[in-house]
Amino acid sequence: MNDKAAAWVPVPSIDIDEINSDLVAGDPTVDVAIYYPSNLDAPHHEKVNVDLIEHGFGKAKEIFGAVGVQLKLVSFTTGELDPRHFAIDSTVSSEELPSLRFVNMYRGAQRRPSRLSSDALEAFETIVGNTPGNDRVVHLVVLQDVFMTFYEELDFRTWQPKTISTGGLSFPGYMYGSTMPRHLRGLITITDLVKSKDSWKTIAHELGHKLMNVSHEYRDVSPQHEVNADGGLMLYGTGTEIPAGADGRYHRERLHVSPYIYRESADGVRDWNPDYAEDGFYYDSLYDGISVELG
Ligand SMILES: [Zn+2]
Structure with a gap:
């Protein structure tokens, strides 16, 4: 870990061994690290706190466990963060365009990937940093506001930008490709776990974006x-279903080829899934035969 993150300490109330006690050696596994700044503004605590994170992570374990992927909590740390990092823009929003009109969303994003804003990059470097192996870990980072801008179509030639504060954002391969620095590609921000009655599934949903590399589809x-x-x-x-086959848009098959998955032998040797063949977009050839060709 970098110097700043190294100053962070485990959250005392979290028993990592207990949370991981159901893991089965040799089964497909994803490592997850959680980062929770200790000095966030007090009113934010009702949106995200240690209990809500633990609950959401437990639900995610159930949802992915049901389709044969176990989540391993490798760390849950806390420490002081410079308050200027509490709120960030997710992308260089001046570079965002409406969805391209003549290709599907995934092809459009591949042509013009989103790019991490400089303040997002600085925050993530400070919190997660660059340690060997970081590129194969999913990093859940709690912040207060992570803004995202996209365009709503008003009529055949008019779009209106809409900036929202996300409850969670996965910075997925299908939007960012290799514009994410490799050691930060597993990053997910968590900002609001009580936004709606279904927010208990936010952590699982964001992990779904990252691990299946799909948008909102079903x-x-x-x-x-x-x-x-x-x-x-x-x-x-x-819903929590991760469906299989062409009818299920190959969600389960895409999950199981994720480069974040490994199997560990009894003597601790890890066998990793192959990495993305290209830049990790939706149509990366890692997903040959398990991508949907859209109109
Ligand atoms: Zn989503």
């Missing part, structure tokens, strides 16, 4: 920025 629902419906894990609603 069965016959094509990818979009926001979808309010009950169904799969990747819609905003009560």
